[in-house]
Amino acid sequence: MSAQNNPTSFEQAQALGLNEDEWGVILKRLGRAPNQTELGIFSVMWSEHCSYKSSRRHLRKLPTTGKCVICGPGENAGVIDIGDGLACIFKMESHNHPSYIEPYQGAATGVGGIMRDVFTMGARPVALLNALRFGSPDHPKTRALVSGVVAGIGGYGNCVGVPTVGGETNFHAGYDGNILVNAMCVGIAKQDSIFYSAAKGAGNPVLYVGAKTGRDGIHGATMASAEFDDETEAKRPTVQVGDPFTEKRLIEACLELMQTSCIVAIQDMGAAGLTSSSIEMADKGGVGIDLDLDKVPQRETHMTPVEMMLSESQERMLIVLRPGKESEAQAIFEHWELDVALIGKTTDTGHMVLHHKGEKVCDIPIAPLGDDAPNYDRPWVEPPTLPAINADEIASGDPAKALITLMQSPDMASKRWIWEQYDRHVMADTIKASGGASDAAVVRVHDTNKALAMSSDCTPRYVLADPYEGGKQAVAECWRNLIASGARPMAVTDCLNFGNPERPDIMGQFVRAIDGMAEACRALGFPVVSGNVSLYNETAGTAIPPTPVIGGVGLIDNANTAMGFGGAEAGDALVLLGATTGWLGASLYLREVEGREEGAPPPVNLEQEHRTGMLVHALIHGGQVRAVHDLSDGGLACAATEMAMASRCGVHLVASDTLLDAAWFFGEDQGRYLLAVKADVVDPLLDQAHEAGVDAKVVGTMKDSDVVLGDAMPLALDLLSQKHENWLPAYMEDA
Amino acid sequence: MIVSAAVIVFPGSNCDRDAVSALSKHSTKRVHRVWHRDTDLPKVDLVILPGGFSYGDYLRSGAIAARSPIMTAVQSHAKRGGLLVGICNGFQILTETHLLPGALMRNAGLKFLCKSTPLRIENADTPFTRAYAGLDQTSIPIAHHDGNYFADEDTLDRLEGGGQIVFRYVNNPNGSSRDIAGITNKAGNVLGMMPHPERAIDPLTGETGGLAFFKSLAGVMA
Numbered sequence: 001m002s003a004q005n006n007p008t009s010f011e012q013a014q015a016l017g018l019n020e021d022e023w024g025v026i027l028k029r030l031g032r033a034p035n036q037t038e039l040g041i042f043s044v045m046w047s048e049h050c051s052y053k054s055s056r057r058h059l060r061k062l063p064t065t066g067k068c069v070i071c072g073p074g075e076n077a078g079v080i081d082i083g084d085g086l087a088c089i090f091k092m093e094s095h096n097h098p099s100y101i102e103p104y105q106g107a108a109t110g111v112g113g114i115m116r117d118v119f120t121m122g123a124r125p126v127a128l129l130n131a132l133r134f135g136s137p138d139h140p141k142t143r144a145l146v147s148g149v150v151a152g153i154g155g156y157g158n159c160v161g162v163p164t165v166g167g168e169t170n171f172h173a174g175y176d177g178n179i180l181v182n183a184m185c186v187g188i189a190k191q192d193s194i195f196y197s198a199a200k201g202a203g204n205p206v207l208y209v210g211a212k213t214g215r216d217g218i219h220g221a222t223m224a225s226a227e228f229d230d231e232t233e234a235k236r237p238t239v240q241v242g243d244p245f246t247e248k249r250l251i252e253a254c255l256e257l258m259q260t261s262c263i264v265a266i267q268d269m270g271a272a273g274l275t276s277s278s279i280e281m282a283d284k285g286g287v288g289i290d291l292d293l294d295k296v297p298q299r300e301t302h303m304t305p306v307e308m309m310l311s312e313s314q315e316r317m318l319i320v321l322r323p324g325k326e327s328e329a330q331a332i333f334e335h336w337e338l339d340v341a342l343i344g345k346t347t348d349t350g351h352m353v354l355h356h357k358g359e360k361v362c363d364i365p366i367a368p369l370g371d372d373a374p375n376y377d378r379p380w381v382e383p384p385t386l387p388a389i390n391a392d393e394i395a396s397g398d399p400a401k402a403l404i405t406l407m408q409s410p411d412m413a414s415k416r417w418i419w420e421q422y423d424r425h426v427m428a429d430t431i432k433a434s435g436g437a438s439d440a441a442v443v444r445v446h447d448t449n450k451a452l453a454m455s456s457d458c459t460p461r462y463v464l465a466d467p468y469e470g471g472k473q474a475v476a477e478c479w480r481n482l483i484a485s486g487a488r489p490m491a492v493t494d495c496l497n498f499g500n501p502e503r504p505d506i507m508g509q510f511v512r513a514i515d516g517m518a519e520a521c522r523a524l525g526f527p528v529v530s531g532n533v534s535l536y537n538e539t540a541g542t543a544i545p546p547t548p549v550i551g552g553v554g555l556i557d558n559a560n561t562a563m564g565f566g567g568a569e570a571g572d573a574l575v576l577l578g579a580t581t582g583w584l585g586a587s588l589y590l591r592e593v594e595g596r597e598e599g600a601p602p603p604v605n606l607e608q609e610h611r612t613g614m615l616v617h618a619l620i621h622g623g624q625v626r627a628v629h630d631l632s633d634g635g636l637a638c639a640a641t642e643m644a645m646a647s648r649c650g651v652h653l654v655a656s657d658t659l660l661d662a663a664w665f666f667g668e669d670q671g672r673y674l675l676a677v678k679a680d681v682v683d684p685l686l687d688q689a690h691e692a693g694v695d696a697k698v699v700g701t702m703k704d705s706d707v708v709l710g711d712a713m714p715l716a717l718d719l720l721s722q723k724h725e726n727w728l729p730a731y732m733e734d735a
Numbered sequence: 736m737i738v739s740a741a742v743i744v745f746p747g748s749n750c751d752r753d754a755v756s757a758l759s760k761h762s763t764k765r766v767h768r769v770w771h772r773d774t775d776l777p778k779v780d781l782v783i784l785p786g787g788f789s790y791g792d793y794l795r796s797g798a799i800a801a802r803s804p805i806m807t808a809v810q811s812h813a814k815r816g817g818l819l820v821g822i823c824n825g826f827q828i829l830t831e832t833h834l835l836p837g838a839l840m841r842n843a844g845l846k847f848l849c850k851s852t853p854l855r856i857e858n859a860d861t862p863f864t865r866a867y868a869g870l871d872q873t874s875i876p877i878a879h880h881d882g883n884y885f886a887d888e889d890t891l892d893r894l895e896g897g898g899q900i901v902f903r904y905v906n907n908p909n910g911s912s913r914d915i916a917g918i919t920n921k922a923g924n925v926l927g928m929m930p931h932p933e934r935a936i937d938p939l940t941g942e943t944g945g946l947a948f949f950k951s952l953a954g955v956m957a
Contacts, residue, residue, distance in 0.1 A: 154847050158878070159788040161749020245747050245791025337746060421847045423878040425934045425941070426786075428753040444940065559939060 004304060004361060007033035016043035016219075017226065022374055029368045037354065037362045040306040042369065044219070044272035045279060048535055051373040054501035055533045058511055061518045066527040068490050075196055076117040076268065078529025079189075080491045082555050086445065087191045088452060089123035092131075092184035092495040092551040094534035098239040099181040100228070103148025107181050108156040108242040109314050114185040115162065116268035119251050120317065122195045122258050123187025126427060127443045128157050130167040130183045131456040131495070131549045135176035137410050137731055142171070145179055146418075147732065152242075153183070154421040159244035160251070164422035165433040166441030167456055171410040174460070177228060177539030182495040184551040186454055188445060193258060199265040199285035199320040202348040206278070206289065207326070209333045209340045210250050210316035213274070214299035216240045217312025227500055228539040246315040246338065253336040254317060260332075262325035269316040275309045277318040279352060283370035285320075291344035293356040305354055305361040320346060380507035383467050389585035389599035391663035399637065399661045400712040402593045406634045406666070407641060407720055409592045413727035431559060432485065437566030437646035439630050440485035440552075444559050451559035453487035455552050459633070460545040462601035465586040467509040467546055471516025472604045476670060478552035479524050480630045483613040484673060486563035486620045487554025492521065494531035494550055499543025501535045509546040510535075517548060523606035524613075526552065563620045565629035565639075566646030568676030572626060574640065574651065574700040575685060578612050578672030582656075582663025588633045589666035602670045608694075609671040615692045616673050624685060627676040637665035639674045640700060641707050645721050647676070653700035655710030665709050676702060737780040737818065737952055739765035743809065745800045746771065750786035750822065750933060757933040758783070761949035771803040781818040781952060782809055784825030786878075786931055796839065796881045797827030806832060818862055818952075819925045823879055826917075826927035835920055835927045836894070837886030842879070843910025849878040851942060852930055853905035854916055858898050861919060863926045865954075866947035873944035875930035877908060877916075882929040884911035884918075894918055902928055 013023045016039065026034055026042050034042060044050055052059065064072035070087055071079035077091035095110025115125045130153055135142045157164045162185070217240035257263060265285060267277040274296070282289040293308050303311075321329055326342060333340035347353070352369075354362035406412050419434035429446055432438035440455040457478040463470025475492065482489040494517070499506040521528055537544040556562055568574075584590050585599025619625050627647060631639045637653065644651040656664035677685060682698060689696035706714035740758050744751045751768065758766045767777045771789075776782065789800035800806070806828075813819045813834055821829040829835040842848055851874055859868040867873060886894070891913055894900050902917035909929075917928030932945025 151846075158847055158849075158880075159747070159749075159791060161787055243791065245788060245793070248749065248788070249746050420850050423847075423849045425849065425876055425878060425931070426749055426753070428756070428934050428937070428940060430940055 004037065005035045008036055008039045013039055013043065017047060018043050022046055030364060037305040037309060038364050040310050041275050041362065044275055044310055045369045046373055050272050050276055052533055053374040053376050054378050054535060056375050057377060058514045061514055062528040063518060063522045064527050064529065066491065066525060069527055069529055072529045073531060076120045078491065078493055079121065079194060080529060081191065082450065084448065085191050087189045087194060088186060088553055089118050089121050089189055090184065090186040090493055090553055091117050091530040092182055092493045092549065093117065093532040094495050094497060095181045095183065096178060096497065096534050096537055099149055100179050102239040103145050104152040105239050105241050107149040107152030109240045110181050110183045111153055111156040112242045112244065112247050112314055113270050114183045115160065115247065116270065118185045118187040119254055120195065120266055120268045121189065122193050123189035124255060125162045125185050125187045126429065127186040127441065127454060128162055128164040128183065129441065129454060129456050129551065130181065131458065132167065132169045133175045133180035133547060134171050135179065136173040137171050139176045143732060149181055150418050150421055156242055156244045158423040160248045161426045163424050163426050163430050163433065165424055165430055165443060166454060167434065169415050169418060170460065172545065174545040177542060178537040178544050180497050180547055182549050184456055184493065186452060186553060195258060195263060195266050197265050197267045197281050197284055199281040199287055199346050201264060202287050202346050204264050204323060204346045205321045205326055205342050206291065206344040206346065207319040207321055207329055207340065208296060208343045209319060209338055211243060211246050211313055212297040212299035212339055213308055213311045214313045215303065215307055215311060218307060218310045227536050240312045240314050242314050249336040249338055250315055250317065253333050253338055257329055257332050260328060262321050262329045264320040264322055266317060266319045269318060271312065273310060273312050279366055279369050281318065281320060282346065282352065283366050285346065288347035288349035288351045288366060289344060290347050290353045293354055295341050295343040297339040297341050305356045378501050378507045379504045380511050381504045383508050383512055386465050386598065386600045391582040391584045391660060391667065394584055394594065394662050396660040396662040398712060399665050399709040400715050402589065402666065403637050403641065403709060403715065404720065404723060405593050406588060406638055408723040408727045410727065411588065412634055412638060414725045415728060416725060417728040417732055431562050432564060436564065438485050438564040439481040440487065442485055442556065442562045449559050451556040451562055453482050453485040453554040453556055455481035456549055457481060458547050458549040460547045461586050461597065463513055463548060464545040465599065465601045467512035468516040469601050469603055471513035471548055472520040473601065473670060474548055474550045475517050475520035475524065475526060476604045476606065476609050477632060478550040479526055480613060482552050482554035483616050484563065484628045484630045486561050487556045489526055489552055489554040491527050491529045492550050492552045494528055494548060496533045497537055497544060497547040497549065498535050499538040506543055513546055513548045520604065520606055524610055561621060563628050565627045565643045568627040568643055568647040568649060568702045570649050570703050571679060572676040572702040573679050573682045573698050574702065575675045575677055575682065575696055576636065576672060576699045577616065577675065577689060577694055577696050579695040580664065580667060580669050580672065582659040582667040583669045584663055584667055587666065587668045589662060602668050604670045611692060612671050612673065612694045615689060615694050619675065619685065624681050625675045625677050629674045631672040631674060635666045635668050636674065636699065637709055641720060643674060643676060644707055644717055645724065647702065649702045650704040650706045650717050651700055651702055652708040653710065661710060737763055737954065739763055739779045740781040740783065741767045741769045741776055741779045742783045742785055743769050743771060743805055745789035745803060747789045747791050748785050748787035750931065753933040754783050754785045757936050757949050761936060761946065762953040769805060771800065771805050774804050774808060776808045776812055782812055784821040784828050786823030786825060789824055789828065797824060797831040800828045801831035810834065813925050816922065816924050820863065821927040822931060822933065823929055826929055827881060829925065829927040834925050835918060836890045837884055839881050840883040840885050841881050842883050847880040848908055849876065850908065851876045852908055854930060855903045855905055857903055858901045861901060861923055863948060863951050864901055866950040872905065874942050875932055875935045875944040876942065877930050879929055882909040882911065884915040886912060897921055901926060902930065
């Protein structure tokens with residue numbers, strides 16, 4: 001017996017992040033203390049990242065079923081029906097902790113990981129989006145983090161050849177110590193060729209394919225389950241290194257294998273690598289699994305069993321084959337010049353048994369690892385309620401000046417510097433990508449006349465001010481963006497980024513944000529089909545603003561009807577749909593112009609949201625509108641300015657009879673859209689809105705080449721465009 | 736007029752499908768995909784080396800693919816006067832095999848750049864550009880990290896003199912010598928270009944500046 005089979009102690013378990021109760025459960029289940037390999041396996045499987053032990057009971061509140069849902073949460077990604085025998089498979093995932101430590105590789109491997117979740121299920125990845133949150137532009141690290149993360153996302157996606165079509169980028173001091181990198185992948189599969197992870201049946205061969213296993217990323221899942229401290233920089237070796245060239249070949253090889261009848265189950269090796277992939281497949285299939293670790297392709301010498309089992313080396317897959325299909329499957333991977341090895345088989349023991357150099361190094365029952373994993377009801381407190389801001393108390397300065405300030409503010413400024421580094425057109429089906437003057441990215445379903453619309457959204461300042469309303473708003477805004485692009489919203493994935501769940505105030509943010517999301521998803525018929533939770537986004541006791549990002553997908557039946565906000569023409573009337581009260585609490589105006597981050601966020605009336613959205617959908621498909629833009633950050637004036645810039649035509653907005661300028665032009669009341677329509681359809685459109693029970697009024701006209709807000713000084717559109725375009729390149733390159 | 740074409744697939748090619756579909760829609764229905772490890776080409780009039788990241792751009796973009804088994808047959812095809820086009824990574828492979836002069840260096844701005852680029856049509860009297868006749872300019876998107884064309888002054892002068900510069904950037908995005916976006920060999924049967932015409936053939940997905948390229952190949956005057 002070698003030393004690695006010696007029993008471990010509670011102190012060793014504690015060092016790997018397990019607590020006393022969890023250690024007690026392990027002793028009880030095994031009837032003995034685990035050895036090193038076994039302890040390593042328990043510690044990663046029961047890490048927050050893999051076990052969702054703080055979040056599971058709350059995630060159950062989210063609606064996950066609906067007419068279009070083929071497969072909800074629980075598999076590698078969510079699957080929805082998009083008609084014609086096709087399915088859309090999609091998911092979003094965080095790679096926050098690694099991206100802060102090593103931005104290029106952290107972001108790159110985040111993109112690689114989320115693509116594997118999607119093609120594992122049989123889909124060809126067709127689009128990538130990413131939601132990024134960086135610290136204050138003044139923070140000394142921010143510039144290097146932006147540069148590294150963007151290069152990493154591009155470096156991976158561009159090489160694999162999947163277009164990066166959309167996303168969002170925010171800056172706020174709340175992310176100084178913990179940036180957020182959330183990547184979303186959307187793929188398309190045939191409904192009769194979807195692959196799942198349940199390894200049903202004993203005696204089936206287990207095939208390892210892809211890259212070799214090295215020592216990178218060991219305990220990455222554990223790192224993602226703890227706060228950062230002064231020693232965080234020393235964790236760089238736990239960040240994985242990506243190789244998109246291998247990923248590209250892995251996609252092609254797996255999709256080729258999926259055309260055969262070789263596969264029983266397939267799973268990518270993501271967090272906790274070989275451990276979680278083999279255990280999840282066996283657990284779901286109700287079988288045991290025996291692996292011979294000497295057969296695992298290895299990049300380094302003298303790797304120990306625990307290193308092999310916990311390695312997070314990238315671009316690896318585990319496949320359970322039908323017996324007799326070994327050589328057919330191996331030939332495909334050899335053609336693509338990938339490592340491939342038979343490393344074990346499924347069994348009827350219900351145990352995971354590992355052999356290494358002739359010795360049994362692990363023998364543990366699988367059930368407690370998965371199904372009986374810890375499930376905590378963490379204490380939480382109701383977040384404090386902030387008072388609504390009375391818009392009349394906000395000094396209304398010059399709206400023209402405020403507009404310039406907002407259009408060049410870090411959150412609002414053009415992100416061209418970022419998205420020009422992403423290949424947005426490869427695969428030749430991109431209809432609208434970043435910079436394409438659309439509220440959602442739109443990608444044609446290859447060889448059809450349909451298109452998918454997709455958008456990722458969250459307004460963290462709203463969620464911080466009121467997690468419940470903010471959670472609702474994130475869902476509603478995503479739904480609204482899909483509506484504005486002409487799509488029928490179908491379903492969402494989520495990526496829930498929060499601080500330390502062991503703190504009751506943070507847990508309160510999490511619980512209430514989910515409550516809000518659940519209510520909005522239910523009211524809008526917008527089920528959650530996949531998602532990811534990232535907790536412990538916290539440094540030295542300071543948590544990030546709560547950031548539940550929603551990634552939505554919608555369907556456009558006729559790709560030619562995709563709508564954007566760049567099609568307005570001189571002479572068009574601008575019609576505002578939805579009610580305006582002049583809500584300035586938690587608004588971008590209040591923060592950027594008044595320097596105040598306070599007040600309750602705008603509430604979302606979900607019933608009204610749905611009604612207004614359905615009207616907009618009908619108007620777009622009735623051919624009555626030339627451009628549509630949803631109102632979000634910066635309210636009416638910023639939406640109209642973006643429409644003007646994209647349409648290369650000036651815009652004149654009228655002032656309000658009842659509201660002060662700041663409230664009218666920059667208030668962020670929810671559930672609103674701005675429509676550009678030909679002057680002669682205004683009256684019937686207003687009638688139609690009235691009948692539908694939706695507030696509608698003409699608020700301006702497209703004309704000449706200035707942006708005019710009521711009685712304020714006209715602003716040349718060129719000047720606004722220039723300021724809007726210049727902020728980010730100047731920030732990144734003129735330092 | 737081309738009757739049949741082959742698109743070579745290297746490990747890491749990612750515009751092969753787009754090239755095949757553009758050719759089938761606008762040039763010829765007879766398109767073969769040929770794996771880089773094959774040693775024989777089917778009998779074709781045109782060979783395309785597609786865009787992407789052959790061999791992950793490791794070593795130097797295009798350097799490893801230039802030594803793939805199929806490249807011997809591709810070189811013979813070119814020497815026999817067969818049409819050969821390298822798009823983006825394909826252009827890099829063509830300079831690495833010395834079928835075209837010069838080299839493609841890292842973009843002057845050091846960043847990957849994906850954007851629509853207006854191009855001046857410098858020579859519409861080639862089998863690849865005839866359908867552009869009468870047009871001064873077109874617009875085709877680029878998407879590359881290493882598109883900064885470099886050659887010594889003598890070579891550049893020879894390219895100019897021989898009418899071998901086919902496309903030039905109107906607003907040079909990557910630092911290329913003399914704004915070069917695409918060149919042919921001296922015989923005129925081998926073209927390398929950084930912009931992606933296969934991505935610019937459908938108004939729904941953006942631009943249509945690449946249509947005339949595929950129509951030229953089909954021998955159809957636009």
